[in-house]
Structures are given as C-alpha cells and as structure tokens.
Amino acid sequence: MEISLSRVHYPVSTLGPGRRVGIWFQGCSIRCPGCISVDTWRVKPAQTSVDQVTSLISPWLAECDGVTISGGEPFDQPLALHALLLSLSAFDKDVLVFTGYSTEQALQMMHGWDGLIDALVSGPFERHTPQTKPLRGSDNQRLTLLTARGTVRFSGYERLLRPEDRQLDLLMDADGTAWLAGIPRPGDMQVLQAWLAAEGHRATTTELSSTTP
Ligand code: SF4
Known part of the structure; x- marks a missing residue:
C-alpha cells in the first residue's frame, strides 16, 4: 500500500505520553x-509504502512508549492509514491520531477499525478559539478515548493546560535542518522568531501569514 508522508521522527515527547514515534501525513x-x-x-504523489515505513521505524517501535499520527490529514489517505494502523498493531503500542475532521466524520471513516486507534483528537484548528487543554490547538477539538488502553494512557489529558506542560520538541534532521513538533500556544512562534532574529538567525514557520518573504 502506497503512502505519502511528510516526515517520521523519534523520539517526540510533546504529542502524547512518553517517548513517541511521530508520523506526519502529507x-x-x-x-x-x-x-x-x-x-x-x-x-x-506517494513516495513510499506502508511496508517500507514500518520497516524503517521498527527499531523505534520496539522501544517507544507510543505512536502519534498527525499531518497533514491522515484520513485523507484512508486506505494507507488503515494499512499503517494494521502494521502498527503488531507492536502493541498506544496509538494517538490527530484529525481535522469532526469526531463523527472520523468515527464514520473508522468503521470496522476497532482497536486500531486508542485515542483520537478531532476537529479543525480554530485560531480565534481559546486554547486551554493539552493536546489541542483550540478548545473546539475533542479528545475521544476509543480503547481501554486509550483510557489509561490519555484520560489524564482531559484537564486544563498547566505551566509545566511541554509544548514543543526541537528536532534535527540529518541535513541539519531544525524544526519543531508539538502544539504551540498562541504567539509562541512569533516569540521564537524574535529570539532567533535577536541572535542573528532567520526562522520561518509554514503558517501562511509568516511565509511570505
Ligand atoms: S490544522 Fe487543519 S489545516 Fe492544518 S494540518 Fe491539521 S487539519 Fe490540516
């Protein structure tokens, strides 16, 4: 099964409990x-296959605490997502999936996928809606616990954000490119850009408002 991904990374520590494998759909x-x-x-165009991805990340899957799938929109490639989830199920790790579709839409698309996703964060990002809960960029987004394991691992996220909640991982690619994973709070990226600019570095985000030179 072919799949189009933006990136994979390990470890990611801001998108769910523990040290996680992050898989971003394109x-x-x-x-x-x-x-x-x-x-x-x-x-x-799909540039790899689910089998190749699973093989590539299998050393990480052996030692990680869980897997987070985000994007992009994972449900825009439903067959690839399903095949990936089936592959991941062999590793017996918790799986958290982020989607911009509503809970109802996602559950409909997940019909017959019982047990493959432990927790789902669903709903579009709304930039003018407050952000007070962990794992959510805006409070309209819902956390749905789909399995007993999901309840154990993720019910603690049904609370308000705390100051100590980590927001962003700084990750390095092999070519030296640095990028961030996590759910920034409003204004975080602008603050980061200002800090870096003060040190003589240039930072860009992929947010539309800040990509235009
Ligand atoms: S925040 Fe919205 S637009 Fe951005 S990747 Fe998620 S669903 Fe797509």
Missing part, C-alpha cells in the same frame, strides 16, 4: 486558517 484538504503546518497541505 496532504490536507481541510486547510484551517492559522494552521502552522501549511507545508503538509499539498498533496504529493
């Missing part, structure tokens, strides 16, 4: 205003 048809991942919107 392509998003939802296009929320204010999305900070505009680079994942464009649909690109």
Whole structure:
C-alpha cells in the first residue's frame, strides 16, 4: 500500500505520553486558517509504502512508549492509514491520531477499525478559539478515548493546560535542518522568531501569514 508522508521522527515527547514515534501525513484538504503546518497541505504523489515505513521505524517501535499520527490529514489517505494502523498493531503500542475532521466524520471513516486507534483528537484548528487543554490547538477539538488502553494512557489529558506542560520538541534532521513538533500556544512562534532574529538567525514557520518573504 502506497503512502505519502511528510516526515517520521523519534523520539517526540510533546504529542502524547512518553517517548513517541511521530508520523506526519502529507496532504490536507481541510486547510484551517492559522494552521502552522501549511507545508503538509499539498498533496504529493506517494513516495513510499506502508511496508517500507514500518520497516524503517521498527527499531523505534520496539522501544517507544507510543505512536502519534498527525499531518497533514491522515484520513485523507484512508486506505494507507488503515494499512499503517494494521502494521502498527503488531507492536502493541498506544496509538494517538490527530484529525481535522469532526469526531463523527472520523468515527464514520473508522468503521470496522476497532482497536486500531486508542485515542483520537478531532476537529479543525480554530485560531480565534481559546486554547486551554493539552493536546489541542483550540478548545473546539475533542479528545475521544476509543480503547481501554486509550483510557489509561490519555484520560489524564482531559484537564486544563498547566505551566509545566511541554509544548514543543526541537528536532534535527540529518541535513541539519531544525524544526519543531508539538502544539504551540498562541504567539509562541512569533516569540521564537524574535529570539532567533535577536541572535542573528532567520526562522520561518509554514503558517501562511509568516511565509511570505
Ligand atoms: S490544522 Fe491539521 S487539519 Fe487543519 S489545516 Fe492544518 S494540518 Fe490540516
């Protein structure tokens, strides 16, 4: 099964409990205003297969605490997502999936996928809606616990954000490119850009409002 991904990374520590494998899908048809991942919107031809991805990340899967799937929009590639989830199920790790579709839409698309997703964060990002809960960029987004494991692992996220909640992981690619994973709070990216600019560095986000030179 072919799949189009933006990136994979390990470890990610801001998108669920523990040290997690992060898998970002490429392509998003939802296009929320204010999305900070505009680079994942464009649909690109599938460049790999689920088998290849699973093989690549299997050393990480052996030792990680869980898997987070985000995007882009994972449900825009429903067959690839299902095949990936089936592959991941062999590793017996918790699986958290982010989607911009509503809970009802996502549950409909997940018909027959029982047990493959432990927790789902659903709903579009709304830039003018407050952000007071962990794992959510805006409070309209819902956390749904779909399995007993999901309840154990994620029910603690049904609370208000705390100052100590980590927001962003700084990750390095092999080519030296640094990028951030996580759910920034409003204004975080602008603050980061200002800090870096003060040190003589240039930072860009993929948010539409800040990508225009
Ligand atoms: S926030 Fe998620 S669903 Fe919304 S446009 Fe960005 S990638 Fe797509």
